[in-house]
Amino acid sequence: MLNKLLDTFETEHKYAPLTLDHLLDFYQKKYIQGKIDIRRYYEIYQCLHQQGAVSSHEYQYS
Structure with missing residues (x-):
């Protein structure tokens, strides 16, 4: 699944x-x-x- 996600991202953005x-x-x-x-x-x-990803919406600022 991760490879397909990366391919889609790279296709749209032209970079990894x-x-x-x-x-x-x-x-x-x-x-x-x-x-x-x-x-x-x-x-x-x-x-x-x-895989260890954290959404930018999950960060808590103290």
Whole structure:
């Protein structure tokens, strides 16, 4: 699954994501824009989160 996610990102941006966090943010944006459904987003989130990705929306500032 990760290879397909990377391919999609690279096709749209013409470069590789700098981090898995960057890749997750890309797919969150696609979900917010209505380009992927909640089930697909959840699968992507779980896959990337298991690999160590953290959404920019998850950071807590102290």
